[in-house]
Amino acid sequence: MNRPSPAPARPDRAPAARQAGFTLIEVMVVVVILAILATIVAPKVMGRPDEARIAKAKQDLAAIENALNLYKLDNFRYPTTDEGLDALVHKPENAPNWKDGGYLSRAPKDPWGRPYLFLNPGTHGKIDIFTLGADGVEGGKEADADLGNWNLE
Numbered sequence: 001m002n003r004p005s006p007a008p009a010r011p012d013r014a015p016a017a018r019q020a021g022f023t024l025i026e027v028m029v030v031v032v033i034l035a036i037l038a039t040i041v042a043p044k045v046m047g048r049p050d051e052a053r054i055a056k057a058k059q060d061l062a063a064i065e066n067a068l069n070l071y072k073l074d075n076f077r078y079p080t081t082d083e084g085l086d087a088l089v090h091k092p093e094n095a096p097n098w099k100d101g102g103y104l105s106r107a108p109k110d111p112w113g114r115p116y117l118f119l120n121p122g123t124h125g126k127i128d129i130f131t132l133g134a135d136g137v138e139g140g141k142e143a144d145a146d147l148g149n150w151n152l153e
Helices: 024-046 049-075 084-088
Strands: 117-119 128-131
Touching: 049 084, 049 128
Parallel strands: none
Antiparallel strands: 117 128
């Protein structure tokens, strides 16, 4: 009697013994390590919210300045003070070469929730982009200090 030959092994299925995965113990070890790292790192990071906001404001100012420079390359001028930074998001009337989609995706706000301020001509340079800091009042020290494109480091 002829026996049928065994079916060929399917290449898309690996034998059960070769399947890889993580055991519950391995997963628990990773979770414990992450928890230990979080208890060490979190207090150091959470204790510096003002420093984080200042760093964020500096990054925003640099990005806005770059967007304004691109606007100027396309339109041969910076937006006016009246047009403001909104000219980077919505096309002003007198910007014939304004880039479709704008230069920023939305009107920028500082880390304290207020819009960034813009002057053209500026008092510190050709243009001034700035925030009044945490207190929202001119002047101040540390987190309350004014930050502008003229004092980025």
